[in-house]
Amino acid sequence: MDRRGLVLGGLVGVGAMASDHPARAAGKAGPAVGAPPRGVNVRDFGARADGATIDSPAINKAIDHAAALGGGTVYFPAGTYACYTIRLKSKVTLHLDQGAVILAAEPTGVAPNGYDDPGPGAGNAYQDYGHSHWANSLIFGEGLNDIAITGPGLIWGRGLTRGHRFADDPPDVSGPGVGDKAIALKNCRNVLLRDFKILRGGWFALLATGVDNMTIDNLIVDTNRDGLDIDCCRNVRVTNCTINSPWDDGICPKSSFALGYARPTENLTISDCYLTGNYEMGSVVDGSWKTMPASFHGYGRIKLGTESNGGFKNVTITNCVFDHCYGIALETMDGALTEDIAISNITMRGLGFPPLFLRLGSRMRGPAGVPVGKLRRITIQNIVSYGATPQPSIIAGVAGHPVEDVKISDVYFHQLGGGSSELAKRNPPEADKAYPDPDMFGDLPATGFFIRHARNIEMSNVEIVTETADARPAFWLNDVVEADFFRLRLPKGPSFHLDQVSAFRSFGSRWIEDRRFDETVSQTF
Known part of the structure; x- marks a missing residue:
């Protein structure tokens, strides 16, 4: 096990203690947002919201009904909805009211009691398993347009795995019925994610691959691996988010080969976000803000890469706070x-890595030539x-391939x-x-x-x-x-x-x- 895996394994229990209380996690979410929107109520389709009954079949019926009507809002009143895979449809919004919790249920390993089959992965040779599959998620959509998830409720990935390298997860993350992401979107357009919370998101709290015109606003992500992964996407705005990701990156744009071809992430704005890796998982969502041990250096950073087959173009990162995490990596x-x-x-405080890391390398994990x-x-x-x-901060290319045209001004670095x-x-x-x-x-x-x-x-x-x-x-x-x-x-x-x-x-x-x-x-x- 590598150094990061050892640290992660040793601190799993700390985060788990803070995350196993759905009432606490959802009950301090802030004021109600007013009258429920008009639309389809999942309770009318048989959802029990008792935290034990598997409600995803009823929820998927409600989504199908809204889609058949030409679109609309699927409404989740307060309650805990134990679920396997929820399948989004075009022109449908999921609205989680105050006190509503979508809970990732534990898979049984026996069909149909588990998450959807992951399906084939076109780019498996060039990135890890988690990047290459989408359907094995709590909430999944592919090839959709005009979709939204809105809050102020909670998505709680208690039954999700975060990957094979962690001691608390199953040895076979591709096993029957295993889910590994809170939200996964592939080849979608016109997406809105706003005003809800994600607790314990699995491998990725959000994996968006090949998604165009996406707005992510005012989310609280309190998770056990990556926060927001924006892969091969265009025209994306990430604003006003709070992300606590002690064991991996907070906001992580990528440009992998997962679509089967190289596609850049471009026209991306990240602004007015708070990044940290300093708090026990669950304590940001519930408002207790319990700090990690002083010897622990959390991730929580903004990083472009490492998956970088398609590249990155036209990216702005502004007005963000980094608190006891790592710095910015390109x-x-x-x-x-x-x-x-x-x-x-x-602004950055208490960084476990230097403020800036700019790296052009020659790993070349992709097609030959x-x-x-x-x-x-x-x-x-x-x-x-x-x-x-x-x-120190690092700017490093390779011989014959320099990093070029870097301008740094008005900075104060206390080391x-x-x-x-x-x-x-x-x-x-x-x-x-x-x-x-x-x-x-x-x-x-x-x-x-x-x-x-x-x-x-x-x-x-x-x-x-x-x-x-x-x-x-x-x-x-x-x-x-x-x-x-x-x-x-x-x-x-x-x-x-x-x-x-x-x-x-x-x-x-x-x-x-x-x-x-x-x-x-x-x-x-």
């Missing part, structure tokens, strides 16, 4: 083009990070520091094909930024502060062409280590002599 590993990314107005991808045209501004790991002079001498491995995470290179010889295989890097109004003295240079550059640094405030000690760097400028910085090198240089100052 990763293209499988031959795709990732470009035109704007990140702004972010695809060249190494590109990571370019990235702007990052107005970022405050306090109390982050001693690891724990403490790096030694011996560590400052280290030349980390390339690790071109390794799984991309900030610890992939081991401990690094810089305090603020580690930059390797890059072109056209500009930083201005950047301040690096360390909690304890650090002997490493603030910036470590290797194989970099065109690097401009303006108005820096850095810790005492070496400011730059340059190795095979050309077209370099640094000026206007306090306590640092202005310097310019047009030729290739290797020096420390």
